[in-house]
Amino acid sequence: MGTKSIFASLLLLALGFGGGYLAAVRAHRSATPAALAIVPTNPVPALSLARRKPPSEPLSTNALQKTYSSEELPGALQLALSQPTSDKRFEALNELAESIAITDVPQALALAGNIANQSLRTSFVQSLLARWAEKSPEPAMQYALNIPRIQERKNAFSSVATVWGDSDPVAAAAWAQKLKDPVLQKLAYSLIVPKLARENPDVAFALADSLGRGRNALWPEIFREWAGQDPEKAAAKALGLPAGPQREQAIQSVISQWVSSQPEAAAVWIKNLPEGNSKRQAIQQVSMELARNDPKAAFDFAMGLPPGQPQSDAIANVASQWAEGDLDSALKWAKQLPEGTMKQAVLNQVSSHWVQSNPQEAASYAETLPQGQTRMNLINNVANGWAAEDPKAAMDWVQKMASGPGKNSAMQSVISAWAGLDPKEALQFLDNISSAAVKNQAMSTIVGQWSQTDPDGAAAWLKSMPSGPAQREAVRSLVYQISSSNPQGAAEMIASMSAGQGRDELVSHLTSQWANSDLGGALAWIKQLPEGSARNNALQNISGTWAQQDPASAAQFALNLPDGNHRENFLSAVANQWGSSNPQAALEWAKTLPQGSGRDQALAGAVSGWAQNAPEEAARYIHQLPASPARENAVQTVAQQWANSDPQAAAQWVATFPDGQTRDGAVQNVISTWAGNDPQGAGEWLKTLPKGNSRDLAIGSFCQNVAQTSPELAVQWAQNISDGEVRVNQLQSVASRWLSVDETAARTWITSSSLPAEIKRTLLEQPVTVLPNSPAVSPLAPDFQ
Numbered sequence: 001m002g003t004k005s006i007f008a009s010l011l012l013l014a015l016g017f018g019g020g021y022l023a024a025v026r027a028h029r030s031a032t033p034a035a036l037a038i039v040p041t042n043p044v045p046a047l048s049l050a051r052r053k054p055p056s057e058p059l060s061t062n063a064l065q066k067t068y069s070s071e072e073l074p075g076a077l078q079l080a081l082s083q084p085t086s087d088k089r090f091e092a093l094n095e096l097a098e099s100i101a102i103t104d105v106p107q108a109l110a111l112a113g114n115i116a117n118q119s120l121r122t123s124f125v126q127s128l129l130a131r132w133a134e135k136s137p138e139p140a141m142q143y144a145l146n147i148p149r150i151q152e153r154k155n156a157f158s159s160v161a162t163v164w165g166d167s168d169p170v171a172a173a174a175w176a177q178k179l180k181d182p183v184l185q186k187l188a189y190s191l192i193v194p195k196l197a198r199e200n201p202d203v204a205f206a207l208a209d210s211l212g213r214g215r216n217a218l219w220p221e222i223f224r225e226w227a228g229q230d231p232e233k234a235a236a237k238a239l240g241l242p243a244g245p246q247r248e249q250a251i252q253s254v255i256s257q258w259v260s261s262q263p264e265a266a267a268v269w270i271k272n273l274p275e276g277n278s279k280r281q282a283i284q285q286v287s288m289e290l291a292r293n294d295p296k297a298a299f300d301f302a303m304g305l306p307p308g309q310p311q312s313d314a315i316a317n318v319a320s321q322w323a324e325g326d327l328d329s330a331l332k333w334a335k336q337l338p339e340g341t342m343k344q345a346v347l348n349q350v351s352s353h354w355v356q357s358n359p360q361e362a363a364s365y366a367e368t369l370p371q372g373q374t375r376m377n378l379i380n381n382v383a384n385g386w387a388a389e390d391p392k393a394a395m396d397w398v399q400k401m402a403s404g405p406g407k408n409s410a411m412q413s414v415i416s417a418w419a420g421l422d423p424k425e426a427l428q429f430l431d432n433i434s435s436a437a438v439k440n441q442a443m444s445t446i447v448g449q450w451s452q453t454d455p456d457g458a459a460a461w462l463k464s465m466p467s468g469p470a471q472r473e474a475v476r477s478l479v480y481q482i483s484s485s486n487p488q489g490a491a492e493m494i495a496s497m498s499a500g501q502g503r504d505e506l507v508s509h510l511t512s513q514w515a516n517s518d519l520g521g522a523l524a525w526i527k528q529l530p531e532g533s534a535r536n537n538a539l540q541n542i543s544g545t546w547a548q549q550d551p552a553s554a555a556q557f558a559l560n561l562p563d564g565n566h567r568e569n570f571l572s573a574v575a576n577q578w579g580s581s582n583p584q585a586a587l588e589w590a591k592t593l594p595q596g597s598g599r600d601q602a603l604a605g606a607v608s609g610w611a612q613n614a615p616e617e618a619a620r621y622i623h624q625l626p627a628s629p630a631r632e633n634a635v636q637t638v639a640q641q642w643a644n645s646d647p648q649a650a651a652q653w654v655a656t657f658p659d660g661q662t663r664d665g666a667v668q669n670v671i672s673t674w675a676g677n678d679p680q681g682a683g684e685w686l687k688t689l690p691k692g693n694s695r696d697l698a699i700g701s702f703c704q705n706v707a708q709t710s711p712e713l714a715v716q717w718a719q720n721i722s723d724g725e726v727r728v729n730q731l732q733s734v735a736s737r738w739l740s741v742d743e744t745a746a747r748t749w750i751t752s753s754s755l756p757a758e759i760k761r762t763l764l765e766q767p768v769t770v771l772p773n774s775p776a777v778s779p780l781a782p783d784f785q
Contacts, residue, residue: 291321568597603634
């Protein structure tokens with residue numbers, strides 16, 4: 001059955017049309033006035049509005065509050081156009097369009113063709129067509145399609161399609177399906193299908209699905225409407241879509257709608273989602289929505305999640321909402337939490353409200369905490385919040401603290417806030433600091449803040465400073481702040497510095513910023529720099545911007561550079577940027593280069609740029625490139641970029657390469673990208689790979705990508721690596737990271753594992769640094785036969 005037949009059947013079945021529908025259509029058409037059934041080519045003789053004498057008095061708004069006859073239309077239109085200002089002319093024309101009998105719309109449209117001002121003409125025509133489309137959409141659409149000017153035709157088409165979609169989306173969609181122009185059909189679907197979803201999302205989805213790749217753009221709106229009617233069915237349908245960014249968007253559309261209306265039901269469904277970006281984002285949405293109305297229910301939801309970063313983020317959301325509504329209860333809950341990442345996350349959120357309410361109390365509590373990250377974070381939060389309101393009081397508190405990292409960090413926080421309020425006063429305080437390192441860092445912070453509000457004042461003060469580490473740090477801070485707003489001033493500051501790595505770093509930073517606003521100025525400055533790494537790096541940094549604005553001159557400049565790595569890197573960067581905007585032109589230019597590594601780099605760079613927007617086309621072209629390291633780089637880049645948009649297609653492509661380094665690297669790039677976005681889909685594909693080096697490398701990449709969030713899953717996959725040595729190394733790596741996020745569970749696994757005794761001992765004796773991320777175990781485990 002063809003697409004059209006499928007859609008027709010769906011329409012009839014879903015909405016119960018059948019013969020009744022056809023009868024209704026006939027009745028509708030028979031009721032349509034004869035004047036509207038066919039749009040006359042020239043229903044009214046063209047009128048020269050310029051010859052008509054304008055009225056002696058301006059047209060008042062109330063003058064158009066009537067229904068005009070066909071004989072009165074020319075005069076009424078002339079009145080509207082004679083209004084003294086543009087706004088009044090637009091207003092009068094709009095009122096006129098609303099005051100014309102539907103049967104006279106064709107005549108009014110003919111008169112509209114004589115309006116010289118395009119904006120006024122377009123506005124008037126769209127208003128007329130919108131009214132016409134409410135009663136007789138097909139003839140209104142036929143008129144819109146006959147408008148000769150392309151943009152006006154498109155605007156008119158959109159107006160009619162929008163109105164038709166609002167009033168009768170089923171009929172509008174059926175009509176749109178018959179369009180021969182693919183551009184107009186795509187536009188019609190984008191306007192009509194989301195409205196169709198309000199009446200029957202199943203039919204809307206079927207129609208969108210018939211569009212092939214174009215369907216993806218319609219999914220979010222369809223699923224948003226669907227979730228408003230039947231969120232469970234919409235969620236199940238979205239989850240069954242092919243893996244990729246479009247499915248993620250559809251799931252997010254369902255969740256955002258579902259959470260706002262039924263957060264408890266959405267929370268239950270979310271827990272069964274496969275691990276990945278969709279689940280992480282959904283957890284945050286539902287936790288925030290629950291916390292707004294019922295912090296206790298939100299807390300129960302968060303605590304029921306597997307330990308890991310999503311749980312920590314959800315708990316932080318609950319804490320923030322809770323503290324905003326009931327600070328005392330939220331504080332009581334936060335204080336009784338055991339030490340660890342959860343308590344850190346909660347206190348980080350609660351402390352902002354606490355400091356606003358009672359900074360002294362928050363400061364006193366922070367100092368009672370044991371040494372560790374929780375104490376350090378809270379001290380910094382208190383220092384930041386308190387200093388924003390009263391920097392002197394905050395600094396008095398900091399100075400009374402015991403010496404150590406906590407005091408130094410809090411002092412920097414206070415100084416940063418103080419500098420934003422009064423940089424000169426903050427600088428005067430530096431005389432009280434004895435530590436040179438702390439003083440230099442504080443000075444850099446103050447100058448950075450000062451330069452945001454008064455860059456000239458900060459620069460003048462810096463010039464009066466004696467040379468030394470403090471001045472260099474302050475200059476560095478100033479250059480970073482003013483590179484975009486005052487590149488010439490930043491260049492002068494850099495020129496005053498002595499040569500070295502710090503100066504080279506600032507040259508690179510300045511040129512990157514300068515080229516965005518004034519490519520010519522940046523180029524002129526770079527060209528007068530002495531030969532060396534700073535100049536080469538600066539040129540490399542602006543290559544992308546240059547190629548974006550003027551690829552031909554950038555390419556010519558690259559050819560005049562001396563042979564070497566710098567020339568080849570510049571060629572590649574220019575070709576990459578050029579390839580992303582105009583791949584055919586970039587490739588044609590690259591082919592004109594003489595044979596050699598430079599030509600290979602340019603071809604590969606152009607293909608890599610092409611892959612950013614059209615990876616499938618770039619992949620087909622790659623096979624024309626000669627075997628070289630540059631081709632190898634292009635393969636890896638295309639594989640990675642394609643995996644971002646369509647991992648399944650990318651996986652099928654890399655599977656066509658013969659065994660070897662090219663295939664191994666491409667497989668690793670695909671699985672690394674895929675596992676980060678959709679670990680379940682990536683895992684399913686891993687199961688299809690035959691045993692061998694390529695699969696072992698792919699499993700290794702998969703494990704490294706999921707080890708931080710799901711270490712237990714990672715070790716299960718690692719145990720399926722064929723090569724014994726590689727398997728042990730991978731297990732050791734995952735176990736080491738597991739210890740940092742869930743020490744108890746990791747130690748239990750290590751003790752009972754089949755790892756060699758020496759490796760077990762090394763792991764169990766290694767110092768453990770607890771990271772803010774904890775594991776969230778995915779339900780998808782390997783199942784190799």
